[in-house]
Amino acid sequence: MPHAEPETDPGNDPDELHDLVGRLGTGGLPAELLARLAVERDDTRDPFLADYLDGVLAASDTHLGLPLLERVRTAAALSAERLATLLVADVVAHERAVEAGDPALRRRRVRHALRFVAVATGTRLADVDLPAFPDGPAAPWFARTVHPVTARHDGYALVRVLQAREMLFTVLADDVRAATLAVGDGRPAEAAELVAHATTTFGRATMLSRVVAIPLAGDVRSARYERFAAACGPLGTRLREARPDTLAGAVAAAPDSDLVPALDRLDAARRRWAGRLAADAARDPLRLDRAA
Numbered sequence: 001m002p003h004a005e006p007e008t009d010p011g012n013d014p015d016e017l018h019d020l021v022g023r024l025g026t027g028g029l030p031a032e033l034l035a036r037l038a039v040e041r042d043d044t045r046d047p048f049l050a051d052y053l054d055g056v057l058a059a060s061d062t063h064l065g066l067p068l069l070e071r072v073r074t075a076a077a078l079s080a081e082r083l084a085t086l087l088v089a090d091v092v093a094h095e096r097a098v099e100a101g102d103p104a105l106r107r108r109r110v111r112h113a114l115r116f117v118a119v120a121t122g123t124r125l126a127d128v129d130l131p132a133f134p135d136g137p138a139a140p141w142f143a144r145t146v147h148p149v150t151a152r153h154d155g156y157a158l159v160r161v162l163q164a165r166e167m168l169f170t171v172l173a174d175d176v177r178a179a180t181l182a183v184g185d186g187r188p189a190e191a192a193e194l195v196a197h198a199t200t201t202f203g204r205a206t207m208l209s210r211v212v213a214i215p216l217a218g219d220v221r222s223a224r225y226e227r228f229a230a231a232c233g234p235l236g237t238r239l240r241e242a243r244p245d246t247l248a249g250a251v252a253a254a255p256d257s258d259l260v261p262a263l264d265r266l267d268a269a270r271r272r273w274a275g276r277l278a279a280d281a282a283r284d285p286l287r288l289d290r291a292a
Helices: 012-022 029-041 046-056 068-076 082-099 102-119 156-184 188-211 221-232 236-241 247-254 259-283
Strands: none
Touching: 029 046, 046 221, 068 082, 068 102, 068 156, 068 259, 082 102, 082 156, 082 188, 102 188, 156 188, 156 221, 156 247, 188 221, 188 259, 236 247, 247 259
16 A cells, blocks of 8 residues: 655544645645555545545535535534534634634634524624634534645634535525425425524625635535425416426415415515625635635
């Protein structure tokens, strides 16, 4: 089996490997080490380590480590909504700890990230106590769910924001599917609550763009958002075009339903979110490797 030089080979210690990745970036790891890590990934029986090594070996600007993040979430018994809050809280902790870069930019990120946490936890901004990932076997792996691609710039905040966005899209898809079932079962009040929650979730997704401008590039399109869109169906003036197995289709079958205005509010929230992304892209078409 090939071996890298001792100063660039952390052995089998995940902490030492993550520290090395932090110093060199995944793109700066020597080929010999990458070859050894690929063998270790294929041989290990530790699913956390296998997912982590997948992320290291991907060495991609757009790799968000979602398999490891989901494994961590499941192990810690966290909802997707709660994990989104923890991810944004981690942005605050990171930005407060780093010394490089523009201090004004870091302060702006912290301010907007704290607002997100305040809204998510129902706390006044002045009273926010940053939530931390719960202690347990998954906690060390949470810290390893983001890593730099280059030593020059790590894009930490953007990766965390994109991960949080994926969690919110998971919530959206779950809300819409549950609301569709509720409509079909004759539980309109429950369906209305779920749609209202989805509308609120879109508002929080819009808040994420204030922490870090999110690229509109094709490399950060979200399969989870597409699952939400497919389950929801077309909204607004296209409501009657929806398939019957979607939320829009189920509501369109009863045009006098109180859920029609609820879907209009959901569509308005979605449009505000999309408008924010488009405005960010027009102002500065960021790529993941440039976002600071």
